[in-house]
Amino acid sequence: MISRESILSAAIIALLALIATRFAGFVAPGNLAAVFTDTAPLIILALGQMVVILTRCIDLSVAANLALTGMVCAMLNTAMPGLPVALTLALAIGMGAGLGAINGLLVWKLAIPSIVVTLGTMTIFRGSIFLLSGGEWVNAFEMSASFTGFPRTVILGLPVLGWIAIVIIAGLALMLSRSTQGRAFFAVGGNPHAAVYAGIDVGRTQFLAFTLSGALAGLTGYLWVARYAVAYTDIAGGFELDVVAACVIGGISIAGGIGSVGGAVLGALFLGVIKNALPVVGISPFWQMAISGAAIIVAVAANSRAGRSKGRIILKQAEVRQ
Amino acid sequence: MTTDTGAVLALDGVTKTFPGVKALDGVRLELHAGEVTALIGENGAGKSTVVKILTGIYQPDGGSITIDGRPVRFPTAQAAADAGVTAIHQETVLFDELSVAENIFLGHAPRARFGLIDRRAMMNRARDILTGIGARIDPATRLKDLSIASRHLVAIARALSIDARVVIMDEPTAALSQTEIEELYTLVDQLKAQGKAILFISHKFDEIFRIADRFTVFRDGQFVGAGRMAEIDEAALVRMMVGRSVDQIFPKRAAKVGDEVLRVQGYCHPTEFDDITFTLRRGEILGFYGLVGAGRTEFMQSLIGITRPSKGVTRIDGTIRTIRSPAQAIEAGIVYVPEDRGKQGAILDMPIFQNVTLPSLGRTSRAGFTRMANEFALAREYTRRLDLRAAALDANVGTLSGGNQQKVVIAKWLAVKPRVIILDEPTKGIDIGSKAAVHEFMSELAAEGLSVIMVSSEIPEILGMSDRVIVMREGRIAAELAGADLTPETLVRYAAGIGRAA
Numbered sequence: 001m002i003s004r005e006s007i008l009s010a011a012i013i014a015l016l017a018l019i020a021t022r023f024a025g026f027v028a029p030g031n032l033a034a035v036f037t038d039t040a041p042l043i044i045l046a047l048g049q050m051v052v053i054l055t056r057c058i059d060l061s062v063a064a065n066l067a068l069t070g071m072v073c074a075m076l077n078t079a080m081p082g083l084p085v086a087l088t089l090a091l092a093i094g095m096g097a098g099l100g101a102i103n104g105l106l107v108w109k110l111a112i113p114s115i116v117v118t119l120g121t122m123t124i125f126r127g128s129i130f131l132l133s134g135g136e137w138v139n140a141f142e143m144s145a146s147f148t149g150f151p152r153t154v155i156l157g158l159p160v161l162g163w164i165a166i167v168i169i170a171g172l173a174l175m176l177s178r179s180t181q182g183r184a185f186f187a188v189g190g191n192p193h194a195a196v197y198a199g200i201d202v203g204r205t206q207f208l209a210f211t212l213s214g215a216l217a218g219l220t221g222y223l224w225v226a227r228y229a230v231a232y233t234d235i236a237g238g239f240e241l242d243v244v245a246a247c248v249i250g251g252i253s254i255a256g257g258i259g260s261v262g263g264a265v266l267g268a269l270f271l272g273v274i275k276n277a278l279p280v281v282g283i284s285p286f287w288q289m290a291i292s293g294a295a296i297i298v299a300v301a302a303n304s305r306a307g308r309s310k311g312r313i314i315l316k317q318a319e320v321r322q
Numbered sequence: 323m324t325t326d327t328g329a330v331l332a333l334d335g336v337t338k339t340f341p342g343v344k345a346l347d348g349v350r351l352e353l354h355a356g357e358v359t360a361l362i363g364e365n366g367a368g369k370s371t372v373v374k375i376l377t378g379i380y381q382p383d384g385g386s387i388t389i390d391g392r393p394v395r396f397p398t399a400q401a402a403a404d405a406g407v408t409a410i411h412q413e414t415v416l417f418d419e420l421s422v423a424e425n426i427f428l429g430h431a432p433r434a435r436f437g438l439i440d441r442r443a444m445m446n447r448a449r450d451i452l453t454g455i456g457a458r459i460d461p462a463t464r465l466k467d468l469s470i471a472s473r474h475l476v477a478i479a480r481a482l483s484i485d486a487r488v489v490i491m492d493e494p495t496a497a498l499s500q501t502e503i504e505e506l507y508t509l510v511d512q513l514k515a516q517g518k519a520i521l522f523i524s525h526k527f528d529e530i531f532r533i534a535d536r537f538t539v540f541r542d543g544q545f546v547g548a549g550r551m552a553e554i555d556e557a558a559l560v561r562m563m564v565g566r567s568v569d570q571i572f573p574k575r576a577a578k579v580g581d582e583v584l585r586v587q588g589y590c591h592p593t594e595f596d597d598i599t600f601t602l603r604r605g606e607i608l609g610f611y612g613l614v615g616a617g618r619t620e621f622m623q624s625l626i627g628i629t630r631p632s633k634g635v636t637r638i639d640g641t642i643r644t645i646r647s648p649a650q651a652i653e654a655g656i657v658y659v660p661e662d663r664g665k666q667g668a669i670l671d672m673p674i675f676q677n678v679t680l681p682s683l684g685r686t687s688r689a690g691f692t693r694m695a696n697e698f699a700l701a702r703e704y705t706r707r708l709d710l711r712a713a714a715l716d717a718n719v720g721t722l723s724g725g726n727q728q729k730v731v732i733a734k735w736l737a738v739k740p741r742v743i744i745l746d747e748p749t750k751g752i753d754i755g756s757k758a759a760v761h762e763f764m765s766e767l768a769a770e771g772l773s774v775i776m777v778s779s780e781i782p783e784i785l786g787m788s789d790r791v792i793v794m795r796e797g798r799i800a801a802e803l804a805g806a807d808l809t810p811e812t813l814v815r816y817a818a819g820i821g822r823a824a
Contacts, residue, residue, distance in 0.1 A: 178691050179691050179692065180683045180687045180692060186671075187680055190670070190671050191668065191670070194669050196648055197667075198652075199650075199652045201647065258671050
């Protein structure tokens with residue numbers, strides 16, 4: 001069978017080729033780098049979401065976490081314009097991880113289904129932004145130049161935002177394929193019973209997945225606010241659904257235990273290319289939504305077909321044991 | 323000789339094969355109007371399979387089913403119900419959130435105009451049936467508000483709501499108290515008086531002698547005998563259930579039992595088991611026998627830290643070890659191979675080598691990062707030892723056959739290099755040839771100095787493999803048997819609680 005990653009790569013290349021016939025400038029290296037950078041927040045969040053989904057959970061609070069952390073960073077910058085960017089980054093990651101840990105603790109210690117927990121915290125985080133900011137915007141002129149400049153600084157032709165995404169892709173690929181913790185994420189989602197017997201704490205593993213997802217959301221929060229140089233209550237509203245969609249298109253099984261870094265990245269890039277290309281070739285953004293939606297359904301249908309033969313083997317096993 | 327005996331329902335030469343195992347091999351069974359027939363056999367004798375065939379859940383591979391001498395087929399559960407066969411299951415299959423009346427009539431509710439459910443008729447008929455069996459339950463009550471015993475009565479009422487001629491009761495008293503059991507007996511007498519043919523499945527001999535008119539005995543999926551209860555005694559029934567020479571196929575080597583490895587003292591749990599105390603020596607195979615639900619698996623799970631005992635001490639080599647998580651159990655050298663190896667053992671979407679090294683990651687990794695070479699070496703060593711036939715160690719376990727998946731699970735646990743290995747029903751649901759291989763392997767492990775705890779419900783396996791046997795009944799140790807005391811009869815008596823040997 002052809003791997004999910006190669007099918008997606010082929011789909012993206014076909015898409016790019018199609019766009020190039022209408023607007024050749026789109027596939028110029030400079031523009032592709034811009035598209036990648038524009039998709040970087042989606043990639044980063046999709047990678048965090050993937051780890052959560054691997055453990056049979058879901059994190060709907062990522063976009064709200066991003067917005068809350070972003071607002072805190074922006075307000076802090078307004079209050080203390082001299083704060084070094086490194087400290088802001090550390091703060092964003094730490095705060096995001098803390099918010100993610102709240103999700104993780106509720107799932108772990110109270111055994112509440114993650115969809116309910118994160119639906120709740122999503123709303124709480126959004127509400128907190130309003131309470132914190134009083135509904136006010138933090139605008140570009142209130143932010144320091146170093147604060148807004150950092151993600152846009154270009155190194156070797158690619159903005160820092162793009163480089164950060166590359167570092168995180170590499171880090172997660174290494175963690176998931178080579179670390180014992182990465183193995184635990186797959187084991188917990190693949191077969192929680194077997195994981196328990198093998199000495200893996202399922203709840204703790206899920207907690208770590210949420211904390212990681214939160215940390216990445218927090219980091220993206222700062223990057224997002226700095227890049228667009230604005231913070232308000234509703235930034236990245238509904239973005240959590242794009243994140244989940246990127247995972248699903250990338251072949252991350254919602255049932256847990258199956259997925260790859262490559263899949264999540266390509267899933268995000270697929271959505272990113274559509275989002276950036278359609279306006280360029282003059283297609284309405286509503287078509288963009290329809291295409292994204294169709295891609296999700298095609299991806300899920302492909303997943304369930306791939307999973308079906310496995311289901312039969314299990315069933316035979318169960319019957320034998322009557 | 324099937325049709326002329328006046329049986330309401332008769333099975334003749336019925337065979338059912340599952341991949342790798344023959345669950346029923348040409349069995350026969352007759353049920354008579356107004357009489358209770360007890361179906362008797364060990365765990366795995368094929369009783370549940372018969373129930374599933376009679377209720378249309380399984381299709382037999384061969385043989386005939388006749389009702390009043392006419393051949394019938396039950397391709398669906400609905401077909402069985404239409405033919406007047408109904409079953410009250412071991413674990414009652416009911417819906418918590420529906421009312422009593424809805425539970426009774428689910429699937430065959432009385433209809434009013436436009437095909438809508440006639441609620442009033444349903445309530446009235448439910449009330450009639452419940453009154454008929456002496457159950458004072460309001461049909462409008464939600465099922466979740468009822469006690470276990472009342473739920474059972476609802477299940478019985480459901481069985482009676484279709485005009486049944488044949489009623490199957492599969493371990494109906496398992497969850498009932500003594501008074502409730504007496505009420506059930508009265509009910510069975512009522513059903514008999516109405517001329518219904520009843521198939522009664524139970525492990526409890528006192529119950530069978532109290533209520534049954536006839537018996538049929540199965541062993542290993544085969545028909546062993548049938549007759550009238552009045553013409554047989556307990557001892558003869560036990561012999562029919564277990565009777566066979568058990569020394570033939572077991573490769574048990576002379577045990578070189580060494581020093582004490584594990585000592586468990588006073589393990590208690592609020593609901594599952596009480597005061598479990600035993601020792602285990604090096605190279606010993608200790609059998610745990612009991613009926614299904616005797617608390618053996620529950621105890622083993624608390625021994626490896628999955629559930630928490632309320633009291634109890636574990637000593638390994640004389641030192642107290644606190645085991646409160648499976649990770650600590652693995653650390654202490656105790657591993658558990660679960661009964662349902664398909665569901666709880668392997669991770670199907672993960673490569674073979676990663677499955678094998680999962681509990682040993684501490685040894686194959688450094689500073690939190692795995693070392694592929696070590697992982698492959700470990701996986702290769704143990705899969706080779708188990709003679710696993712797989713194209714490549716990085717293929718997913720899901721691509722392997724059932725037997726090879728089991729080998730991966732066992733390789734995984736041996737790779738931990740444990741002191742004590744707990745095998746829960748190691749040969750359940752596998753064919754004779756594979757069974758012999760598992761037994762052979764178990765002997766080898768013991769000979770190498772590993773201590774084995776074997777939880778098994780199969781008497782020949784327990785007798786053939788164990789150096790010593792602990793019999794559990796209702797969460798307690800009923801007996802510890804070795805040597806001459808270890809006979810099929812003593813095992814069954816202690817497990818079923820039948821008092822002294824005759």
